[in-house]
Amino acid sequence: MLRCSLLSLLLIMGACGPNGTWTRSGASTDAHVYMAPAPQALAKAIDWWVAREHGAPPKEIPIWMVPSLDPAAPKVLELVPGAKLVDATDPAAIRIEALRLSFQKASIDLSAPRKGLPRQLITIDMAGYGGPWRVTGANWWRFNERQIREVHDGLKTASDQQAPEQNAEAAQADGDS
Secondary structure, eight states: OHHHHHHHHHHHHHHTSOEEEEETTEESSSSOOOTTHHHHHHHHHHHHHHHHHHSSOOSOEEEEEOGGGGGGHHHHHHHSTTEEEOOTTOTTOEEEEEEEEETTEEEEEEEEEETTEEEEEEEEEEEOTTSOOEEEEEEEEOOOHHHHHHHHHHHHHHHHHHHHHHHHHHHHHHTOO
């Protein structure tokens, strides 16, 4: 009987765990970021990346998070020494692109800068809600150097071509032409 009661209690606790997705398109839940597990998971992901990329943490860690995670930002800044929020355009920023919580698991997509290389997109999988989060896996989205350069050059070319058109449109709108 005691065994059944304990098993039932564990199932109920697991079923009542946080569940939601926060991305650029918004939150899939009531926009409430679970204040305990979400910032802790985000902090663990940032710490994990910094340790892998830098070894010792730098004095300042620039971070950008999708707007749906704004309520978690103060706690993340508290949990990650040296962290500061920056704009998404900051080239040194670790960009938190998405957070998915599902009961006792978390999955975080981040885009991180790398010295001399294009940004690295990683999906970090973690387990441990109720205890400390631990990284259980990471998917390093890999592209060969040629693919990365082609995409980078293509985006730059598209941006450069768009700029004169935008300037011409702005001048016409102002009556300067």
